[in-house]
Amino acid sequence: MIDGFNTGYLPLDTGELSGRLGVALNSHRVCHSYNGLIFGFVEMVDTDTGELRYMCKLRGSVHKYANRGAHNADAFRMSDLRRVFIQLEQNYGIKPHITPLLNVEFGVNIKLPYSPQQVIKAACLYKGFHFAPIGNIGIEYKAAAFRLKIYDKGKQCKLHEFENVLRIEIKAERNYLKKRGVRVPTLNDLLSTDVWQHFETILLDAVENITFAEATPSDGLTKKEHDLLELFTGDGWRVLDKFKRYRERKKYQALIKRLNITGIKEQLKSLIESECEQLRNIDFRYQDGVFSVEDHSTKVSKHNKTPCNESSKIATGTAYFRGMQKGQNRYQDGTWITSVLVAKTPTTDNRIKLDSEQVTIDTKISYTLESAVKNKGKPPDAIEFSGSG
Template sequence: MIDGITIELTDFDISLWTNHSKLKFNVLTSVDTGELIGSQKAYYNGLEFIIEPKGKVKIKGSIHKYYNDGLHNGDRFTFDDFTKAVSQLSEFGVVPEQAILRGFEIGLNLDTSNSKIDTKIFLDSILYCKGVERSDMEISGKAGYGYRFKTANTTYKFYDKMEQSCLQSEMLRIETKFTKMRAVENYGILTLSDLLNKEKLSKLIKDKYLKFIDETIFFEWDQIKTTRKLPVKYKSIFKDLRNPDWWIKDDRCRKERNKNKKLLETLINKYAKRNIKTILKDLILLELQAFSRTKKGDRYTEFESLQSWIESNSKNATKKKTDTPCIVWCDSTDQGEVKKEKRYCEVCGKEITDQRKGSKYCSDNRKCRDKAYNLKISEKRKTKRLKQEKEITKIIKEIGSQLQLVRTTNPKNKRNHPKGKTMRKTSIVVSAHGRKRYFHGSAARYFIKEFEKKTETKDINPKNKLKTA
């Protein structure tokens, strides 16, 4: 969940960097005098190492990408992963207690590929956030892939992670970036070690991340296209409520603004087929549970400050039942009618109010239930594949010059292609330091692809190019 960081190191010996084999520093020099101009900078696995002229030493960049060997930051980044990444920084002399935070980001990558609501719909539904005008985020020089809401100390972002990181599946990124540390000074977060404190971090996530999502107003235009079904007394105000410019120009007090927000959400819950904010909270809930889970088990009690939000949103983001008498909001034409609370399929969004209590998916077929199950299975496969690819990249990088690679195809191991073609499973045997490693299928094809890239750039001795057996 922690991604971008900017830290300043104190009591630091600069020679640890200047003599480090993995850091190659560049600096501008004057043509006339040869004098160094500006800061010395080195880049390694998604992080920028900076030595300023006055002696300050800083690290900027994505610690998530650093954990993935600089490849990407588009997968899940748990608290355990963050802890490992911080420990890996000790290679460059980073002591968490002496690393002062100058800015950092917290955010989640939400997989929207199986929610029946794509990333663009989520982005287009944002009406209001923190009372500031939104600005477009550019990705690869093109606008329209996300929005940024910038306040005095914090920047809030919603954008298409698939487009930014060239991923294979739909991914929505929601992020809170602290540009000035006074935004978090009340939480006692001053150094990198404070982000390793689960109590401080969970309280920060709840107040500065989850709360801002609760306060953000979402409205899906297609769900209530006209005011025909609305009560007469709300038709006029509804035209303003669904207009994003109206919320920005509105100079009413916070109490009045919250009243209008609650009215709009009430109308959405009653007259729209689905509530996009509820679906978004469900996606966030799944990621939060994965973020806070440790290898010791499936309990999340170490992040106590997140429990209230997780528990209150665990059933389609609805409030817990109480013994308080229920007051049903309705217009004058249907007084006395108590309407059932609408429920929707967690996968396709279809209304399932008439199904038995506790149903999560459509009962007319197993399609949605199977999709939910397959999502869990694909997540496990994705994690396994990324781990294997990281291992392959490490082998090629560290012992590439001594690598002997043999590609084999077992003629007996055949399978039928959907188009009627005969296929053979690709396998490779890697020999290094007298030890043999075997890779099969997609892992073998990935190894061959990366190996050939290195060979073309002359990072590996051409004599050790791929042999066919």
């Protein structure tokens, strides 16, 4: 469900963090990339103390990080997200409950009984607006604080094991989510079943607002109805102006509803609901700061190693810093540094909140074994995807 995110400045000693990462802070801006996550350091003035010091933000894919950077094409469950957050705290001192969240990317990988291109080609409009192509793998609709992407995941990651896997994802700013009734001020708020259910609702609403053009029988239709169907099953709708396109789309939606031609849309909504339920309904055990998995050969602690300098890529002046937060948004227990938020670490150590004390896992965790990563990831299995054939 959860994939990418972008944080505010981390409430950390960046000197200690850079030492853990093996990063030399010898430039105004430095990026450190590791297994799908990017640590971005920037030198700036603390307006409270007048001190020139480094600050750090974090962005990237927690799903890809869970698979040691190989891919993010399999299932990523709530138990996996909890495990990653514990690793981030143990390895880098990043505490989810005091780390500000700026935006988040969430979605599902669903297995189809046919090529994802069938869905991609049929999706012609989102709320009356054109989709833009994403290379040759899919389409997207992009607004200021919201982005919807639909694409062929197997084609993107070039793994035949994930053939016919469709990815539907949304990237949303925190303020957009707040307007939708979803409050996620910190990373730790992503560890909420209620939040995941809200994300599911947002995904379903997005699919509901897509106009799909499907082939339909023309028997018994009037000429106007036939022309209307041809308008959207072909490319005729592309030349319409905004107002006429909106009017004709409403007529088209009413017609396909009357004819009960809702195959793709209803199938996608059903698959999303089934997949989301599986992703969030996973039991787990938490003891001494780590997860303990019964009947599972790979322990989390095996991968809890500080990455070495050779395994990272350090670059300066990257596009990461173009998206730095502007303006002032007060954060609880926070302080200002050059108009950007830095949270202070509370004196108490609030661990990640869990829904229950000790419960055991009764299904397979989606972590990829190190040996499987060397072979470009693991294939999907029956519990990875709902509706798989």
